[in-house]
Amino acid sequence: MLAIAAMHENDGWVDLQQMRYVVAVAETRNFTRAAERCFVVQSSLSHRIANLERELGVRLFARSSRRVELTGAGEAFVARAREALAAADLAVADAAAANGVVRGRLSVGVIVTAAAVDVPELLQRYRARHPEVRVMLRSGRSDELAAGIRNGDVDIAFLGLPEGELPSGVESVVLDRDEHVLVAAAGHRLAGADRVTLEDIAGETFVDFVAGTPARAQSDRAFAAAGLARDVAYEAGVVELITRLIARGLGIALLPSAFIRPLAAADPGLALVPVVDGPRRAEHLAWSRFDPSPATRAMLDVLGVRPGA
Incomplete structure (x- = not known):
């Protein structure tokens, strides 16, 4: 977990850990599940978020006994927090990659009818080379996965499209x-x-x-x-x-x-x-055309794909 401080709460600054807590609550809609995801006790997570709300002077979440919802301010904060966390993760991954070690996370999208690549066998080879990368699989439609690549939620994906059609806004090769x-x-x-x-x-x-x-x-x-x-x-x-x-x-x-x-x-x-x-x-392999992460570049290497070739 990153301990780098983006901002310090006692001086009106926010740190990356607080951002992770807020994003976790936003995604789970539940403080208990968010605490479990972040490997912290709920009271600590709740306290850190409450302190953040006081520092910012806004409520990020509307709470009741049964549900947790983002406020308008919370939605704005989470959008920027995700960008900051992604940038911080990429900075750490790039630093490790410069030393020959690939770390970080890799989000892999797969359509339900994928057949050009044996995905489990591919992941086995990838893990043998890069055991410190955490891989997350996401199933979905080709258009959803391509959109996920464009907005940064998916790093690389296996898509299927009508012959002659290319996925838009991403780099891709036909498999x-x-x-x-x-x-x-x-x-x-x-x-x-x-x-x-x-x-x-x-x-x-x-x-x-x-x-x-x-x-x-x-x-x-x-x-x-x-x-x-x-x-x-x-x-x-x-x-x-x-x-x-x-x-x-x-x-x-x-x-x-x-x-x-x-x-x-x-x-x-x-x-x-x-x-x-x-x-x-x-069937296409697709990835972001904007500075793919070291984990993504490592997957392309395992697949024998040379970006820009």
């Missing part, structure tokens, strides 16, 4: 390209087909990701380009639910082949059929 396959129940009328076209399946009931997401856009755009309409009766945010609905015969789906093939091989209730004119996607 792999893939095509979607039809996923149907084993007893479906098309389960034994050699191949199908979008026109063959347009009249079926579909299960898909939530409308407006990059994962959904891949199929929506393919049908729109073919001048075809379809009925998406079920929307889900996780693949496991999509495949369970399909296995029950409630609909069919188009999913990336590299991701779904291993799952289908272990599930006799699912059948896969190639789609001649189906969607295609590219």
Whole structure:
């Protein structure tokens, strides 16, 4: 934990520890959980925040017996506190990296259908080289993870986008390209087909990701380009639910082949059929274009990616 003082409370200054306490309460909405996260007793955390509020002359939190909410002043403070803490962490990490040691935190975003990289195996290799880096995994949609990189919440992410589309506002490289396959129940009328076209399946009931997401856009755009309409009766945010609905015969789906093939091989209730004119996607590795941290640069090195090359 950093002991560097950004400001001293007795002189009207605020230190980094106080900032960490405030951010922890803001994120957990609970003083007890915030204290547990910061490895400090609750009374000490509460006392330090109360002292800070007196020094600043504003209330950062609106408290009741059941909930804790940020005030307007608290929201403004937390936004700047996060920036200060990130800068302090990066300063420490850079100093360590200059001495050949990579430390700090690495936030890794992963889409649920990632297949281009075996993420657990990658993290195993990364940890073997850099055991002092704390890795945090974050699952989400490609657009959410790209936004997280742009605002500093995510350091590096594995994304999936329609072929030809690039993640905006970040650095990225294409890791792999893939095509979607039809996923149907084993007893479906098309389960034994050699191949199908979008026109063959347009009249079926579909299960898909939530409308407006990059994962959904891949199929929506393919049908729109073919001048075809379809009925998406079920929307889900996780693949496991999509495949369970399909296995029950409630609909069919188009999913990336590299991701779904291993799952289908272990599930006799699912059948896969190639789609001649189906969607295609590219999997991207993305990271910040603005001075990536030593931990991020170390991950790029493990992946064999040379920024700017």
